[in-house]
Amino acid sequence: MTIDKNKVVAVSYELEVEGNIADKAGSEKPLEYIHGTGMLLPKFESALEGKEPGATFEFTLTPEEGYGQYSDEWKIEIPKSSFAGPDGKVREDLLVVGYTIPMLNSEGQVINGTVKAVSDDTVTMDFNHPMAGKTLHFTGKVESVREATDKELTEGLHGEYLPQEGCHCGGHCSDGCDGGCHGDGECSCGDDCGCGK
16 A cells, blocks of 8 residues: 555654754654644655555655744743733743743644743744754655555544644644654654644
């Protein structure tokens, strides 16, 4: 069986960025996804299209094919009061440089920002994807390919709703939020991707 739309695909892989391994999924706990549903980067999926179990792959995605160029416009200062809990007190425990915090944009979509600086009144957040501006080099192996069930096509592999536009969850991350879902519903990296939760 070959990889094409609506097939459940499991791949083991390593992602190399700037000469360092940024992410990986081994054959014992591969990245699983439903092909053609928008869960992974389009160019990642197209590089795997037509491959069979046992096939190896190696390809490179430019920043434009991955998560785009880094933009200073996505680094913004937010009033510290925006981080208040239900009791009205600022959640200082969240405001640690390097922490990734899920927030809502003006359309009500969850976007993840990384805390870059904290002052008395403001928090500097970076909403660029952790891999923005990076060239992504993937090597790996197709572990398995099978038909997706009707339930999986409706609900996803682990009960998560399959988005119409795609959340681009999928193993192309460092310590950020866009990790891939493994067979047990856990993310391959980070913990805020919402996969299987």
